[in-house]
Amino acid sequence: MKRGRLIQDYLADIFDVSQKAIKVVEGVAYADFEKNDEKIFAVIRALEIIGDAVKHIPDSLRAEYPQIPWRAIAGMRDKLIHDYFGINILRIWNTVQKEVPELLEVIKQMLENKSISEIQLRL
Structure with missing residues (x-):
């Protein structure tokens, strides 16, 4: 039986996909990124996965980490999924350059928090 x-x-x-998104743009200039469909698609997919995963984090835990813009992350995921022709590539670039590394640091702290490891979420 699947747990x-x-x-x-x-x-x-979130941690794993954030690391991958950062690696995709490592050493890449924006001018090169905006012309590279593979990199754009990879980063967008990573942001979709991150946005989906944050929707599974309970509000009680989100409240303990107010520095993470939980709703904005989920909202970006929804925009990427449902309004894909309206995607602003510069916004994607800025997100992966600044916001994803910041998110990664907080998620790392959360993963190291023993009390979180004891919380179970059953789907």
Whole structure:
């Protein structure tokens, strides 16, 4: 029988995908990024996954980490999924350059928090 996913599983997803998104743009200038469909698609997909994963983090835990813009992350995911022709590539670039590394640091702290590892989320 398949076990339900834990909150820690979603945090690990966010952590792993954030690292991958950062790696995609490592050493890349914006002028090159905006012309590279593969990199754009990879970063957009990463942001979609991150946005989906944050929707599984309970409000009670989100409240303990107000420095993370939880709703904005989920909202960006919705925009990327449903309004894909209206995507602003510069916004995607700025997100992966500034906001994703900041998110990564906080998610790392959350994963190291023993009390979070004991919280279970069953789907």
